[in-house]
Amino acid sequence: MKKIQVKVCQGTTCYVMGGSGSKSILDTLTEKYGDKIEIISVKCFEICHKQDSFSKAPYVYVDDELISSASLEKVINVIEGKLKNE
Ligand code: FES
Structure with missing residues (x-):
């Protein structure tokens, strides 16, 4: 099965605007989906x-979806939507 790519921005703007790359979010995704996803x-x-x-940060890509x-x-x-469609 192809892994879902989750690309997480670690840049300053995204960090300041909500920190999508924060350790707790990354840990939660890893814990919940394990080897179904690849976090980049x-x-x-x-x-x-x-x-x-600027005001729409933080940004994350899930495969090609921004x-x-x-x-x-x-x-x-x-x-979840992607996993249901597989
Ligand atoms: S800091 Fe530039 S897109 Fe996230």
């Missing part, structure tokens, strides 16, 4: 540099 830390998606995008204002709940909802 990214320095900055460069999205935060665009006008109007999640803005990414909370743990939002990320889990997208992952």
Whole structure:
């Protein structure tokens, strides 16, 4: 089975805006989904540099789907949706 890629921004803007890359979120995702997902830390998606995008941080990609204002709940909802469609 192909793993779902969860790319988490570890950049300053995303950190300041809610810390989607915080250790507790990463630990929760790893604990809940184990080897069904692959978590990749990214320095900055460069999205935060665009006008109007700053306020929508933090950002997370689940495969090709971009999640803005990414909370743990939002990320889990997208992952669950993908797992149901497999
Ligand atoms: S810091 Fe997250 S997109 Fe730039």
